[in-house]
Amino acid sequence: MTPTREVFFNIRHVWVMYALFAVTLAIFSYGFCRHWQRWSRGLPASRTDRPWQRLQGLLRQTAAHDRLLKRYRAAGFFHLLFFWGMVILTAGTTVVFIHNDLGIHIMQGAFYLYFQSLTLNIFGALFIVALLAALVQRYVARPSRLKPDHWQDGLILILLLTILLTGFILQGARIQLTRDPWGAWSPVGNVAGSLLARLFGVDGLRQLHLFTWWFHMALVFGFIAWIPYSKLMHLLTAPANIYLRDLEPRGALPLLDIEKTEALGISRLEQFSWKDLFDLDACTECGRCEVNCPANISNKPLSPKWLILDLQKASRAEHAAAPTPPPNPEEPSPLVGPVIREETLWSCTTCRACMEQCPVMIEQVPKIVQMRRHLVMERAEFPDDLQGVIRSLEARGHPYPGSSASRSDWHKDLDVHVLSDKPGQSFDVLLWVGCAGAMNDRSKSVTRAVAQLLQAAGVRFAILSREEKCTGDPARRIGHEFLFQQLAQENIATFDRYGVKKILTSCPHCFNTLRNEYPQLGGNYQVIHHSEFLQELVASGRLRPEATALGKVVFHDPCYLGRYNQVYGAPRQLLDSVPNSQRAEVPNWSARNALCCGGGGGFSFMEEKTGTRMSHNRSRQLVSTGADTVAVGCPFCMTMLEDGVKTVSPEGQTPRVLDIAEVLAQAIMQNPAQEPGR
Amino acid sequence: MLHLVVCLKQILDPEIPPADFKLDPSAQRAAPTASLVASIFDENALEIALQLREKVGDARITAISLGPPSAVDVLRKALSMRADDAILIREEDFPGIDAHGCARVLAAAIRKLPPADLILCGRETGDWHGGLVAAFLAAEFDRPYTNFVAGITKEGDHFHLRRQTEDGWEIVRSAAPAVITVTNDDHNLPRIPKVKDNMMAFRKQIPAWTASDLGLVPASVAGPNSKLEQSRLYVPVVDRKCEIITGDNAEAKARQLVERLAALQVI
Ligand code: SF4
Numbered sequence: 001m002t003p004t005r006e007v008f009f010n011i012r013h014v015w016v017m018y019a020l021f022a023v024t025l026a027i028f029s030y031g032f033c034r035h036w037q038r039w040s041r042g043l044p045a046s047r048t049d050r051p052w053q054r055l056q057g058l059l060r061q062t063a064a065h066d067r068l069l070k071r072y073r074a075a076g077f078f079h080l081l082f083f084w085g086m087v088i089l090t091a092g093t094t095v096v097f098i099h100n101d102l103g104i105h106i107m108q109g110a111f112y113l114y115f116q117s118l119t120l121n122i123f124g125a126l127f128i129v130a131l132l133a134a135l136v137q138r139y140v141a142r143p144s145r146l147k148p149d150h151w152q153d154g155l156i157l158i159l160l161l162t163i164l165l166t167g168f169i170l171q172g173a174r175i176q177l178t179r180d181p182w183g184a185w186s187p188v189g190n191v192a193g194s195l196l197a198r199l200f201g202v203d204g205l206r207q208l209h210l211f212t213w214w215f216h217m218a219l220v221f222g223f224i225a226w227i228p229y230s231k232l233m234h235l236l237t238a239p240a241n242i243y244l245r246d247l248e249p250r251g252a253l254p255l256l257d258i259e260k261t262e263a264l265g266i267s268r269l270e271q272f273s274w275k276d277l278f279d280l281d282a283c284t285e286c287g288r289c290e291v292n293c294p295a296n297i298s299n300k301p302l303s304p305k306w307l308i309l310d311l312q313k314a315s316r317a318e319h320a321a322a323p324t325p326p327p328n329p330e331e332p333s334p335l336v337g338p339v340i341r342e343e344t345l346w347s348c349t350t351c352r353a354c355m356e357q358c359p360v361m362i363e364q365v366p367k368i369v370q371m372r373r374h375l376v377m378e379r380a381e382f383p384d385d386l387q388g389v390i391r392s393l394e395a396r397g398h399p400y401p402g403s404s405a406s407r408s409d410w411h412k413d414l415d416v417h418v419l420s421d422k423p424g425q426s427f428d429v430l431l432w433v434g435c436a437g438a439m440n441d442r443s444k445s446v447t448r449a450v451a452q453l454l455q456a457a458g459v460r461f462a463i464l465s466r467e468e469k470c471t472g473d474p475a476r477r478i479g480h481e482f483l484f485q486q487l488a489q490e491n492i493a494t495f496d497r498y499g500v501k502k503i504l505t506s507c508p509h510c511f512n513t514l515r516n517e518y519p520q521l522g523g524n525y526q527v528i529h530h531s532e533f534l535q536e537l538v539a540s541g542r543l544r545p546e547a548t549a550l551g552k553v554v555f556h557d558p559c560y561l562g563r564y565n566q567v568y569g570a571p572r573q574l575l576d577s578v579p580n581s582q583r584a585e586v587p588n589w590s591a592r593n594a595l596c597c598g599g600g601g602g603f604s605f606m607e608e609k610t611g612t613r614m615s616h617n618r619s620r621q622l623v624s625t626g627a628d629t630v631a632v633g634c635p636f637c638m639t640m641l642e643d644g645v646k647t648v649s650p651e652g653q654t655p656r657v658l659d660i661a662e663v664l665a666q667a668i669m670q671n672p673a674q675e676p677g678r
Numbered sequence: 679m680l681h682l683v684v685c686l687k688q689i690l691d692p693e694i695p696p697a698d699f700k701l702d703p704s705a706q707r708a709a710p711t712a713s714l715v716a717s718i719f720d721e722n723a724l725e726i727a728l729q730l731r732e733k734v735g736d737a738r739i740t741a742i743s744l745g746p747p748s749a750v751d752v753l754r755k756a757l758s759m760r761a762d763d764a765i766l767i768r769e770e771d772f773p774g775i776d777a778h779g780c781a782r783v784l785a786a787a788i789r790k791l792p793p794a795d796l797i798l799c800g801r802e803t804g805d806w807h808g809g810l811v812a813a814f815l816a817a818e819f820d821r822p823y824t825n826f827v828a829g830i831t832k833e834g835d836h837f838h839l840r841r842q843t844e845d846g847w848e849i850v851r852s853a854a855p856a857v858i859t860v861t862n863d864d865h866n867l868p869r870i871p872k873v874k875d876n877m878m879a880f881r882k883q884i885p886a887w888t889a890s891d892l893g894l895v896p897a898s899v900a901g902p903n904s905k906l907e908q909s910r911l912y913v914p915v916v917d918r919k920c921e922i923i924t925g926d927n928a929e930a931k932a933r934q935l936v937e938r939l940a941a942l943q944v945i
């Protein structure tokens with residue numbers, strides 16, 4: 001006899017089920033189409049190229065929960081059970097459909113025993129465990145990221161739990177009533193069945209089975225119909241959103257065609273791309289973005305989760321209220337101000353922690369910057385502190401209003417190759433100094449350290465000195481796309497004039513913009529951060545560090561080096577290359593999970609007016625490692641953290657803040673054969 | 679309709695790093711190595727003209743600059759802040775011009791425009807800090823002159839000018855037409871233009887008027903006729919020396935210090 005089971009055991013009038021299923025599908029489709037209509041109001045975006053790469057990423061994030069498990073071991077594990085439970089049980093139902101309704105008899109034999117019985121049983125049981133864990137998490141542990149509670153959250157969990165329990169009851173009853181010879185292959189159902197048989201007797205069990213069958217079916221159909229009208233929608237949108245993710249370089253904000261675009265920046269929902277609108281419906285409200293957000297941690301009026309949910313609410317309300325008139329840039333924005341407040345937009349450091357944490361790959365930063373574009377370019381409205389910065393960038397090509405420093409100050413007494421002085425002399429790499437590196441006193445010593453290391457290693461490098469202009473990173477991040485493009489084009493013209501091919505820089509912001517954003521404007525160069533460049537020099541033996549009094553050292557990852565460009569290893573290897581050094585990490589808060597120092601997105605030039613200081617929060621984490629040295633790789637982190645550690649360290653225990661280049665320069669100084677300047 | 683004329687000058691960036699400041703070999707002017715900007719008080723003047731237009735509704739603003747070809751940048755900036763028209767007067771036509779000459783050239787240009795109700799200048803330029811042109815201009819037109827104005831309202835036929843004095847504010851009721859100079863305060867910080875206006879300003883044609891357009895003979899307003907002559911231009915050399923006072927204790931050091939200061943004749 002081939003192992004299998006009867007599909008509609010004990011059930012009559014099966015047509016009622018089909019009729020109800022048709023109704024379910026209709027309700028589901030209506031809701032789904034309404035969402036679809038809403039998404040299609042957005043502008044075009046191409047997110048379906050490279051299907052193979054998209055699929056691979058999708059599998060990594062769903063089948064293996066890659067991101068989630070990196071930061072949230074327990075919650076990630078339980079959600080993985082959740083996910084697989086859902087997938088396997090849906091597959092099981094599909095098998096029944098194929099077997100019974102399509103008449104392709106696959107639900108039999110070994111497949112029936114191993115998959116349809118045993119596997120489904122195990123995953124069903126694990127699913128129950130995961131549901132219980134989720135209930136404990138939400139109602140006992142109560143992490144703040146899950147607040148506030150919505151009645152839907154609990155109801156969804158209870159509904160799923162009931163569906164699973166009734167499923168096991170059905171199975172158990174059937175095994176008992178049919179004296180199923182393969183019952184043992186469904187261990188959980190089997191045990192449930194024998195318990196129920198003892199409680200209800202044969203007749204009772206038959207009644208119970210009949211009632212539970214219809215009840216179970218009603219719950220499942222209800223569940224399906226409810227999907228488009230509830231948070232359950234993420235069952236569909238979350239995987240789709242991962243598939244539709246952005247495959248362009250992470251550090252590149254969308255390029256704006258200023259000449260051709262009617263309204264600059266975004267002030268209305270319809271000005272978002274369809275993918276941006278789709279994002280809003282993929283949010284699972286898990287709050288993970290919020291946990292790592294420096295603005296949220298420091299009580300600024302910004303939560304990346306609520307940003308998305310507020311936009312979602314607005315999008316649904318707008319659609320429910322009827323079609324809106326076409327955008328008119330002269331009219332006040334229905335979005336920026338009423339839905340997303342200006343202070344919210346000005347609280348973001350563009351650190352990308354939210355996007356890195358979001359398990360469904362929602363893209364907050366481009367939305368924030370595009371709304372800033374509207375404020376800056378259409379309304380010319382921005383925080384007072386930024387007025388001077390913009391003026392200075394326009395007139396002088398650097399963001400330090402009132403500064404009397406010259407870009408040539410730092411190299412006055414060093415013998416370096418300035419391109420305008422010797423345009424004909426060849427060079428291997430251009431050292432891009434950056435505004436901070438040339439004009440900020442503390443960063444100037446970092447630049448000098450880099451130059452001296454390059455000299456010690458015999459690297460043929462050149463600099464632009466006075467011909468350098470800001471890369472445009474701060475302008476672009478605060479939403480002044482026009483100014484960014486102007487500055488970038490001027491720099492690209494300078495690079496082309498001198499035939500620059502390879503660029504080295506110690507500023508991650510310059511690094512990111514030169515590497516990922518200049519190609520958008522036709523500037524293609526090989527761009528390297530000094531951590532990688534110096535690390536290579538050490539690895540190849542051209543720089544040989546000796547032991548120095550470094551002590552315990554902790555590295556603070558710059559957002560634009562780490563999260564945006566995934567350079568995590570090089571700076572650490574560099575520190576480890578110093579003999580006797582001892583490296584610490586901030587547990588749970590390092591590498592991709594590192595907390596932003598608060599210096600990005602224009603914040604280096606703005607005062608923090610509300611909440612606590614972002615730099616102090618990060619400094620507290622770094623100081624708590626007991627490190628003697630905090631190593632940084634960014635001039636803005638340097639400024640932020642030097643101030644931060646001074647404030648938060650206990651008296652007399654303030655760690656030094658050094659750039660990795662300074663650490664290395666000290667270690668090289670110990671090696672008489674390599675003393676810089678020789 | 680009110681007609682407001684704002685005079686703007688392009689100057690060498692006053693925030694230029696001292697290390698980057700050089701004279702050109704003729705030692706007649708600064709070498710054009712650093713960036714050029716609009717003189718800041720002139721921008722304040724434009725800002726209060728814009729504010730006045732917002733208050734009265736019906737007004738036209740003409741920005742005018744006597745300068746080299748690069749001065750169109752200043753005029754473009756004025757257009758992007760939403761001045762209605764801009765006119766460049768070719769400075770090359772008037773070599774060796776002084777403040778009085780400037781006023782005469784500007785007056786000749788303003789006479790070619792529709793009658794001006796108010797002429798606004800910065801209180802002084804950010805390069806030479808002369809502060810003379812506006813007063814000469816008032817004399818040219820024989821109209822009332824008020825300096826250090828920070829804000830304007832229009833009351834009937836008159837202007838009410840909020841004027842900064844040593845110890846406060848003075849409200850001056852001035853007949854129109856009038857000539858004023860403008861000083862900066864918190865309320866007339868030049869606005870940052872919208873990008874749209876910026877791009878529009880780039881597309882506008884800015885006429886460049888020559889001496890003959892103005893019906894002027896250069897020699898009569900500039901060159902040998904100038905009343906002011908520049909005899910020498912140089913960058914002062916700052917000599918810094920550092921001496922460390924030594925001594926066994928604070929008292930000895932103090933005595934040493936006093937002796938040194940006395941020797942240097944500073945006390
Ligand atoms: S980019 Fe950083 S600061 Fe901005 S919302 Fe995301 S986590 Fe918060």
Ligand code: SF4
Pocket residue numbers: 282283284285286287288289290304305308357358359360361362
């Ligand atoms: S945006 Fe992403 S991380 Fe934030 S709550 Fe939504 S799903 Fe979670």
